[in-house]
Amino acid sequence: VSRRVAVAQIMHETNTFSVQPGDRAAFEKMYLLSGEAYLDRVRGAAVETQGFLEVAAKEGWTVVPTVGAAANPCGKVTDAVFDWIVDKLTAPMRDGPIDGVLLALHGAMVSESHDDAEGAILEAVRRMIGPKPPIAVTFDLHANVSDRTMDLADIVISYRTYPHIDMRERGVQAAELLAATMAGRIAPRTLLARRPLLKGVDGARTDKGPTVAMMATLRAQEAEPGILAASLNAGFWHADIVDVGPTVTVVHDTKVAGAADRARAIAEAMMDEQWRLRRHVTNVFLTPAQAAAEAKAHDGVGGPLIIADFADNPGGGSYGDSTTILEAMLAASVTDAAVGTMRDAVAAAACHAAGLGATLTLAIGGKVDPKFGGGPLTLTGTVVHLSDGEYVNLGPMSAGMRKSLGACATFRVAGIDIVLASNLLQVLDRAQFLANGIDPAAKKVLLIKSMQHFRAAFEPIAARVIVADGGGLVSPDYSNITFHKARRPLFPLDEMPDRLPAA
Numbered sequence: 001v002s003r004r005v006a007v008a009q010i011m012h013e014t015n016t017f018s019v020q021p022g023d024r025a026a027f028e029k030m031y032l033l034s035g036e037a038y039l040d041r042v043r044g045a046a047v048e049t050q051g052f053l054e055v056a057a058k059e060g061w062t063v064v065p066t067v068g069a070a071a072n073p074c075g076k077v078t079d080a081v082f083d084w085i086v087d088k089l090t091a092p093m094r095d096g097p098i099d100g101v102l103l104a105l106h107g108a109m110v111s112e113s114h115d116d117a118e119g120a121i122l123e124a125v126r127r128m129i130g131p132k133p134p135i136a137v138t139f140d141l142h143a144n145v146s147d148r149t150m151d152l153a154d155i156v157i158s159y160r161t162y163p164h165i166d167m168r169e170r171g172v173q174a175a176e177l178l179a180a181t182m183a184g185r186i187a188p189r190t191l192l193a194r195r196p197l198l199k200g201v202d203g204a205r206t207d208k209g210p211t212v213a214m215m216a217t218l219r220a221q222e223a224e225p226g227i228l229a230a231s232l233n234a235g236f237w238h239a240d241i242v243d244v245g246p247t248v249t250v251v252h253d254t255k256v257a258g259a260a261d262r263a264r265a266i267a268e269a270m271m272d273e274q275w276r277l278r279r280h281v282t283n284v285f286l287t288p289a290q291a292a293a294e295a296k297a298h299d300g301v302g303g304p305l306i307i308a309d310f311a312d313n314p315g316g317g318s319y320g321d322s323t324t325i326l327e328a329m330l331a332a333s334v335t336d337a338a339v340g341t342m343r344d345a346v347a348a349a350a351c352h353a354a355g356l357g358a359t360l361t362l363a364i365g366g367k368v369d370p371k372f373g374g375g376p377l378t379l380t381g382t383v384v385h386l387s388d389g390e391y392v393n394l395g396p397m398s399a400g401m402r403k404s405l406g407a408c409a410t411f412r413v414a415g416i417d418i419v420l421a422s423n424l425l426q427v428l429d430r431a432q433f434l435a436n437g438i439d440p441a442a443k444k445v446l447l448i449k450s451m452q453h454f455r456a457a458f459e460p461i462a463a464r465v466i467v468a469d470g471g472g473l474v475s476p477d478y479s480n481i482t483f484h485k486a487r488r489p490l491f492p493l494d495e496m497p498d499r500l501p502a503a
């Protein structure tokens with residue numbers, strides 16, 4: 001008889017400093033679906049659930065679809081939508097025996113009532129299915145992993161890439177480990193190690209810097225007997241919770257003698273390395289004026305110069321409407337440039353009302369919380385393109401996923417095409433420009449609101465990338481935010497000795 005395996009995808013990275021709630025509307029802008037509608041929304045895309053489904057087909061499982069929920073990073077998830085998600089997740093498990101569970105979670109979700117929302121999700125699943133059926137979880141590399149998660153889930157593995165281009169592969173890996181567990185070939189447990197760190201070394205960027213070698217070490221260790229998977233989580237540091245910070249998690253086979261001890265040693269050694277290299281930062285953060293000067297000097301040879309607006313990354317829960325770098329570009333007379341995107345639904349609507357070709361004066365951006373990243377800019381420009389903001393990711397990240405920026409207008413000001421978008425979304429795909437009448441490869445300068453994910457799609461078309469701190473909510477300078485609940489001491493919030501006292 002076919003095994004019944006429940007699947008879900010629940011993704012939210014919660015920036016507890018954001019003033020914007022993770023409410024039902026925030027999820028509905030991405031997706032909030034149950035049953036087959038959830039599978040239909042993600043099937044065929046380069047995401048975890050697709051990986052689950054591929055293994056399910058091969059193994060002949062009966063898939064029990066439960067819930068698919070994702071919102072752009074923002075503030076705490078409201079209890080109303082969280083409870084809805086948990087209900088849609090657990091209710092189908094009442095309809096028959098469940099042999100195993102596959103959960104694609106982010107790992108850094110905070111709800112109004114749960115600082116460890118993933119732990120609460122796992123607890124609800126365990127309440128429904130009991131202690132026996134194995135649960136396999138995939139996490140984003142930016143997960144803040146709790147000890148409770150180690151108790152409740154059997155298998156926990158995280159993305160290995162930043163930009164995240166291995167979501168589907170991790171889904172396959174988790175499902176294959178679940179299959180081996182259900183067949184009795186392995187008896188996995190996962191353990192974790194942590195240090196008093198707010199964030200992983202170098203934000204765990206995996207394209208450059210010290211994380212490259214750390215990931216290679218973990219890959220080699222996975223080949224050892226009884227070691228099934230080893231993950232390095234950078235953590236998500238704009239979360240004022242006890243469990244904030246990086247971890248290493250190691251899945252090991254309790255049937256193999258010595259595997260648990262070896263897993264512990266692997267995890268602790270890698271966290272020692274994280275501690276040792278804690279001050280390393282590959283990025284060089286420019287001021288808005290410095291970035292604008294570099295852009296002005298770029299001759300266009302080899303493709304566009306890209307300015308990453310690191311601090312206003314909507315993928316970290318920033319507001320996507322910081323104006324400081326655009327203001328500097330205008331002051332420096334940078335032309336043949338595009339801005340992707342400036343989130344401002346009011347300005348976008350004004351452009352739609354005025355119509356294509358209209359010239360108008362608008363207050364742009366800086367509206368959500370002007371103390372982060374500057375206030376509105378009053379600019380006169382021309383509407384050169386209007387769209388509904390719908391697009392399909394070209395990839396490599398989340399290739400094939402349908403997304404929406406909401407109603408968009410491309411507003412041209414002094415040679416800079418500013419994409420005014422209604423929805424908050426990180427810019428990490430060329431389709432976000434193409435849907436708005438802009439060929440990003442043909443521009444001399446691109447200002448992109450993203451920390452790191454844009455690199456997967458945009459570095460191949462760029463002459464050069466520079467990174468700027470425009471003072472947005474997720475600035476690398478933490479002096480504008482105050483932690484109250486995070487465990488202390490914690491580097492770099494607190495100065496600490498190089499040699500930590502033994503745990």
Ligand SMILES: [Zn+2]
Nearest residue numbers: 140141142164
């Ligand atoms: Zn992430």
